[in-house]
Amino acid sequence: MSVTPVQGHVVVAPDKFKGTLTAAEAAARLAAGIDRVAPGIEVRQLPVADGGEGTLDAALAAGFTRIPAKVSGPTGLPVDAAFALRGDLAVIELAQAAGLARLPGGRTAPLAAGTYGVGRLIGRAIGAGARRIVLGLGGSASTDGGAGLVQALGAGLYDEDGAELPPGGAALRRLHRLEPGSLADTLSGVEITVACDVDNPLLGPHGATAVYAPQKGAEGVELALLEAGLTRWADVVRETTGREVRDAPGAGAAGGVGFAALALLGATMRPGIELLLDLLGFDEAVRGARLVVTGEGCLDEQTLHGKAPAGVAAAATRAGVPVAAVAGRVDLPESAWRRAGFIAAYALGDLAEQPGDSLTRAAELAERAGERLAGELLARA
Numbered sequence: 001m002s003v004t005p006v007q008g009h010v011v012v013a014p015d016k017f018k019g020t021l022t023a024a025e026a027a028a029r030l031a032a033g034i035d036r037v038a039p040g041i042e043v044r045q046l047p048v049a050d051g052g053e054g055t056l057d058a059a060l061a062a063g064f065t066r067i068p069a070k071v072s073g074p075t076g077l078p079v080d081a082a083f084a085l086r087g088d089l090a091v092i093e094l095a096q097a098a099g100l101a102r103l104p105g106g107r108t109a110p111l112a113a114g115t116y117g118v119g120r121l122i123g124r125a126i127g128a129g130a131r132r133i134v135l136g137l138g139g140s141a142s143t144d145g146g147a148g149l150v151q152a153l154g155a156g157l158y159d160e161d162g163a164e165l166p167p168g169g170a171a172l173r174r175l176h177r178l179e180p181g182s183l184a185d186t187l188s189g190v191e192i193t194v195a196c197d198v199d200n201p202l203l204g205p206h207g208a209t210a211v212y213a214p215q216k217g218a219e220g221v222e223l224a225l226l227e228a229g230l231t232r233w234a235d236v237v238r239e240t241t242g243r244e245v246r247d248a249p250g251a252g253a254a255g256g257v258g259f260a261a262l263a264l265l266g267a268t269m270r271p272g273i274e275l276l277l278d279l280l281g282f283d284e285a286v287r288g289a290r291l292v293v294t295g296e297g298c299l300d301e302q303t304l305h306g307k308a309p310a311g312v313a314a315a316a317t318r319a320g321v322p323v324a325a326v327a328g329r330v331d332l333p334e335s336a337w338r339r340a341g342f343i344a345a346y347a348l349g350d351l352a353e354q355p356g357d358s359l360t361r362a363a364e365l366a367e368r369a370g371e372r373l374a375g376e377l378l379a380r381a
Contacts, residue, residue: 008290009042010034010378011321012370013282015296015308016054017328017348020362023047023054024061029363030293030326033370038378046285048294050308051195051272052138053099059084059091062280069124071117073102074141075109076167081117083125090130091279092121094254095139098148100216103141108217111225113142114167115257119152126190134279135261136195136272137254143169143213143226145202145233146260154182155264169209169255170222172229178240180264187265194261195272197306200252202230202245202259208252216255230256237263273311282315291377292316293370295326299347303332304340313341324377326369328358346373 012034014026021029027045034043049058060066064084073079074097081096095101097117103109118135125133142148147157148167156179157165157172165171201207209218209227218226233256234246243263245251250269251259261267277283286292294312296303303310309325316323322343330337330347337345348358348365351372358365 008288009044011044011046011286011289011292013046013048013292013294013312014326015048015050015294017295017297017362019297020328020359021366022057023049024057025363026295026366029366030295030370033367034374034378037371037374041378044285046280046282048273048280048308048312049136049276050138050197050306050311051136051276052197053093053095055091055136055195055276056082056084056093056096058276058280064091067124067128069121071097071120073104073117074098074113075104076114076116077104079117081121083121085125085128085130088129088131089134090125090128090132091134091136092118092125093136094118094257097121098142099139100141101139108141109168110143110213110216110218110222111170112166112168113216114144114148115140115142115146115255116148116152116167118257119149122149123153123186126186131190133190133192134195134275135192135267137257138197138272140254140257141216143208143216143218143230143255145169145172145208145230145256146264147172147233149257150183150260150264154186155179156181169226169229172233173225175232175236178236180240183264192261192265192267193275194250194258194267194269195275196250196253196258196269197272198253199249201247201249202234202251202256203227206252208256211252212255234259271306271311273306273308277311277315282312283319286316286319286321289321292321292323293326293373294323297328298331299325299327299329299337299345300331304336310340317341324373326366326373328362344373344377
């Protein structure tokens with residue numbers, strides 16, 4: 001491959017390689033491989049995320065401080081979570097409190113899983129001085145429409161007998177009354193931005209239940225119960241607040257947390273990778289660079305629809321810097337990844353000696369990918 005070299009440093013900005021490497025681990029391994037072949041070139045590591053799992057780690061790598069917090073997990077059992085804080089800006093990853101990885105023993109609870117712990121994380125961040133909050137959605141175990149989240153921040157959800165509703169999306173079918181309670185006071189002076197990479201509405205064939213609840217263990221009649229619960233939730237929110245956002249793009253994100261954020265937290269929504277790149281100072285890091293390297297577990301059609309590598313490629317291209325991709329697998333044809341802005345794409349699987357090595361030896365292969373791309377893209381003419 002013949003590439004005209006340009007001057008400057010290299011920015012290594014991968015997302016996680018799911019199941020094998022965190023974004024920070026991937027960045028470190030790629031950087032090590034590049035440094036081995038091109039030791040005279042400065043390599044800046046900037047692990048990224050698209051608002052889902054890995055968002056907290058990306059913020060910490062960018063200099064935020066980790067603040068631990070024990071909160072309720074998706075089934076109510078306590079979990080050791082954390083958020084990131086820098087000045088008055090907090091970064092909260094929903095999956096820390098309500099993610100699939102937080103389910104005890106990995107057992108799904110599609111009807112009863114909730115987001116109360118996410119609200120507690122927001123409250124803890126506000127208590128620590130945060131006045132700007134970035135809430136990353138992704139990896140949710142719940143389809144409760146964000147009801148648990150707003151309960152944790154001071155709202156009350158009651159059935160016809162005046163009893164407070166238990167956690168979970170199925171219970172929302174019995175919702176009779178929403179009382180905002182101390183919600184407005186808790187959020188006074190606080191600006192919330194949701195990092196989200198999906199545009200699903202709350203309800204219907206493209207909504208939170210139909211598209212995402214099966215991934216959380218729901219099937220058959222359970223899907224109907226959850227859809228009925230979210231429908232009742234949207235109706236009561238409209239009756240109480242006058243806000244109708246069930247059809248807003250992103251309302252169905254994270255089991256409907258996007259809906260609650262828009263309707264009850266006064267949040268704004270931005271594409272996850274776009275928001276995270278701003279947060280991490282990507283434009284400054286890439287200024288004067290000769291190459292950007294990004295990646296994820298699989299470079300495929302989903303990558304082209306708002307995933308981190310596509311966002312990195314777009315931002316690097318705007319800055320006039322070429323960008324290469326490294327992935328466990330590259331399922332896109334060359335014509336597709338070139339149209340997305342990549343000048344080269346490397347698959348760990350192509351460097352493997354045995355099937356499965358890209359999973360079991362991902363760290364070693366990431367270093368080898370760094371070596372190969374350095375030899376092909378960074379060697380001086």
